[in-house]
Amino acid sequence: MGLKSLMENAYGGKIRHRRLDSEKGDRVISIEDLADRVGDHPKKEEIAALLSDDIIPRLLSSTPQGKKESLIWGYITSIAAERSVSHVVVRPMDFAGLELAGGKLILRGDETRPSHVGERMSSGVIRMCDAGDYLGQNMSGGGIVASSCGTYAFRNMSGGWGVILGDAGSFIGVNNSGGRILVKGNAGERAGWLMRSGRITVLGDAGDYVGILAKGGVIRICGDAGKNAGWRSSGVRIEIIRG
Numbered sequence: 439m440g441l442k443s444l445m446e447n448a449y450g451g452k453i454r455h456r457r458l459d460s461e462k463g464d465r466v467i468s469i470e471d472l473a474d475r476v477g478d479h480p481k482k483e484e485i486a487a488l489l490s491d492d493i494i495p496r497l498l499s500s501t502p503q504g505k506k507e508s509l510i511w512g513y514i515t516s517i518a519a520e521r522s523v524s525h526v527v528v529r530p531m532d533f534a535g536l537e538l539a540g541g542k543l544i545l546r547g548d549e550t551r552p553s554h555v556g557e558r559m560s561s562g563v564i565r566m567c568d569a570g571d572y573l574g575q576n577m578s579g580g581g582i583v584a585s586s587c588g589t590y591a592f593r594n595m596s597g598g599w600g601v602i603l604g605d606a607g608s609f610i611g612v613n614n615s616g617g618r619i620l621v622k623g624n625a626g627e628r629a630g631w632l633m634r635s636g637r638i639t640v641l642g643d644a645g646d647y648v649g650i651l652a653k654g655g656v657i658r659i660c661g662d663a664g665k666n667a668g669w670r671s672s673g674v675r676i677e678i679i680r681g
Contacts, residue, residue: 466493469500469507469514480506482537485513494518498528512536512554519543519562530555530566538562538580556582559598571607574600577617589626592619595636608645611638614655627664630657633674649676 466472466488476484489497498518502511512533519526519541528534530545530552538559545555545566553570560579571588579598589607592600595617602619608626611619614636621638627645630638633652639660646664649657652674659667660679668676 465490466497469497469502469510472497472510473507476510478506480510480513482513482516485510486517489514489517491521494521498526502531508532509536512557515543516541516559516562532570533557534566535559535562535564538564551588553588555584556580574598586623592617595619605642606640611636614638624661629659630655630674630676633657648678649674652676 472485472488475488494514497514500511502508511531513536515528515534516536516538520539522541525542525544527544527546529547530549532552533554534545534552535543535556536558538556540562542563551568551570554572554575555566555569556564556574556577557572558576562580564582567585569584569587571590572593573584573587573591574582574595575590576594577598578596581599583601586604587602587606589609590612591606591610593612595611595614597616599618602621605623606621606625608628609631610625610629611633613632615634617636619638621640624642625640625644628647628650629640629644630649630652633649634654636655639658641660643661644659644663646666647669648659648663648667649671650669652671654673656675658677662680663678667678
């Protein structure tokens, strides 16, 4: 008898590629276990179907390894917030609030600035300190409050709102078709690049090429703007209060 047959007989046919307990229908015990059960492109619905409420706190405290497990962890944070009657507190890690559709998520801790927070969210609220790149990317609803953010914040935004209490990086609001963005500090270059609708307000200064190639919406800069604001734009309203 071969080794595979011997092991299958010993464990009642429950041998899988990486772990004994990952047969569909068994209790999920870890993010690695979840990663075994789903495909290379995990979906929120399939993650939610495998999660019982009592295991979620344990999974939230996990440290995912690699992008696939990070995506799974991100979905778990959103599922936890949507199922909870109060706010949910998690560590600031990449993909927190992925596809959030309700509830309130608070990112608290001393980890590095996480990227892709609130990606594809449609409802709910996320509050955090300093964000990395791609904050609120492809969001269609809900709101995000962050102390600061990196590049490409609120890219492809179609709805919802975002507030940056300090400074924002370059390329904020790229290709937006809706939504509202408020930056209370300064913003980098090309705010509102390719924007088609929505509103961006910067209370401080903005970098070069504000509203470049924009075709709609409103961009308001209350401080100084760099060179070539509105370059090759049409239809967008750009207001420079102290230019």
